[in-house]
Amino acid sequence: MTDQPDDLAVEIVRQLRSLAAAELRRHPQQHLAREISDRPLRVALELPLSTTLNASTPTKDLQTAAERLRADVRAALDRELDAEASLRPGRVLNRRTLRLDGDDTAPSAERQVFVGWGQSGVPRFEDFGQWLVTRGDPRQERLFAKPPALVTVQLSRAEAQRELLDAFAGGAPADWRLDGQVMAGWFSVPGRDGRRHSLALSLQAVSIATHDDLSPTSTDSAPRRRMLSVVGTGPGGEPLAATVDRLGGDAPWLASVAWAQASLSSILGDGPEADERVDGILRGLARRLEQGQRARARRTRHAERRHREGDRPTRDALRDLQRAGADDIVRDRRHDTLVVLGERGRAHAWSTDGRLVTSLRSTPAATERKRTQGIWSPAGDEALEALRRAVAARDRQVVG
Numbered sequence: 001m002t003d004q005p006d007d008l009a010v011e012i013v014r015q016l017r018s019l020a021a022a023e024l025r026r027h028p029q030q031h032l033a034r035e036i037s038d039r040p041l042r043v044a045l046e047l048p049l050s051t052t053l054n055a056s057t058p059t060k061d062l063q064t065a066a067e068r069l070r071a072d073v074r075a076a077l078d079r080e081l082d083a084e085a086s087l088r089p090g091r092v093l094n095r096r097t098l099r100l101d102g103d104d105t106a107p108s109a110e111r112q113v114f115v116g117w118g119q120s121g122v123p124r125f126e127d128f129g130q131w132l133v134t135r136g137d138p139r140q141e142r143l144f145a146k147p148p149a150l151v152t153v154q155l156s157r158a159e160a161q162r163e164l165l166d167a168f169a170g171g172a173p174a175d176w177r178l179d180g181q182v183m184a185g186w187f188s189v190p191g192r193d194g195r196r197h198s199l200a201l202s203l204q205a206v207s208i209a210t211h212d213d214l215s216p217t218s219t220d221s222a223p224r225r226r227m228l229s230v231v232g233t234g235p236g237g238e239p240l241a242a243t244v245d246r247l248g249g250d251a252p253w254l255a256s257v258a259w260a261q262a263s264l265s266s267i268l269g270d271g272p273e274a275d276e277r278v279d280g281i282l283r284g285l286a287r288r289l290e291q292g293q294r295a296r297a298r299r300t301r302h303a304e305r306r307h308r309e310g311d312r313p314t315r316d317a318l319r320d321l322q323r324a325g326a327d328d329i330v331r332d333r334r335h336d337t338l339v340v341l342g343e344r345g346r347a348h349a350w351s352t353d354g355r356l357v358t359s360l361r362s363t364p365a366a367t368e369r370k371r372t373q374g375i376w377s378p379a380g381d382e383a384l385e386a387l388r389r390a391v392a393a394r395d396r397q398v399v400g
Contacts (some may be wrong), residue, residue, distance in 0.1 A: 023073050043072045056298040092231050095121030095168045107233040113183040114202040114231050116160040119170035128185040128200040148186050150293035152286035155181040156378050179205040179278045182286045187252050190218030190336030191235030226264040248375040250334040255290040317348040329384045330376035354390030
């Protein structure tokens with residue numbers, strides 16, 4: 001980058017765009033990005049005046065300005081995505097209060113799903129496993145297997161509103177309507193406490209009437225805006241938005257949710273045909289979630305088999321672990337693993353109990369990007385020595 005003002009301005013805009021893209025990847029409603037892609041993102045840039053007058057400005061001042069800028073970018077994304085969707089991450093509409101921000105609009109625990117509204121329009125949430133048991137669903141056994149499988153169940157609009165009294169069935173903001181839902185659990189997600197938690201979600205197809213829909217000449221063929229709302233609570237009662245942010249945009253449901261949102265956006269009209277398409281998209285969403293879970297399980301089993309058999313990737317991982325210094329080990333906050341950086345771009349992800357999760361290749365640019373974004377953070381000497389001890393103990397168990 002040169003010192004010419006024009007070149008500096010172009011580079012600054014480019015970097016701001018990269019910052020916005022990184023924050024969007026971590027946003028719980030990132031699947032709605034296409035809906036706002038043609039809008040400018042308005043952020044305020046506050047630069048300490050001392051920066052322009054004194055080249056030795058303390059790093060603390062610049063760091064504070066950078067943190068403020070990142071917060072402004074995130075707030076701007078919140079405004080645009082929330083306004084577009086008429087939704088709130090993790091929450092469902094209370095039909096009695098017509099609000100999305102009350103304490104009763106989100107599950108109180110990570111394993112709860114939305115099971116419908118009560119008579120007065122208050123959302124009802126239940127433990128997904130217990131709900132399956134109550135219904136006599138034989139798939140309940142899959143939830144409690146070792147490891148648990150992902151189970152999905154569709155809930156129709158009629159089922160969700162079965163107990164709702166007529167007085168509370170209408171009047172939602174802008175004719176807000178639930179067109180169907182997929183319940184899914186369990187997702188295995190690391191918590192702030194360092195343990196993995198079983199998480200359930202309610203993935204809701206929601207439609208909002210446009211201005212034309214509300215006119216006296218509205219017909220069943222009038223367009224509606226359709227979005228997918230992800231309802232749930234993170235591990236330990238953490239807001240779902242915070243969980244997605246902590247995972248660095250790598251939550252296991254995001255790819256499937258993005259596909260469903262793109263598909264829902266393509267439905268222009270309303271009526272029976274549109275309802276059939278929504279139902280088909282939700283079936284496809286359920287199928288994609290289950291297929292993704294099975295693929296992740298296969299990768300995990302493959303990594304464990306490689307560790308037991310001691311084939312070439314495992315030998316490389318052990319050799320790189322022994323050669324590693326304090327700067328060669330990082331903590332991956334998305335997967336709650338320790339990553340050892342080896343020679344020739346090798347990288348090995350280990351669980352804290354000494355199990356090799358996977359080995360991969362990471363270019364210098366990719367490594368630096370993960371460090372900069374905070375996905376990989378320094379782990380230090382103590383973590384390195386603890387990992388070596390755990391791996392040695394596991395190897396002794398395998399040999400014994």
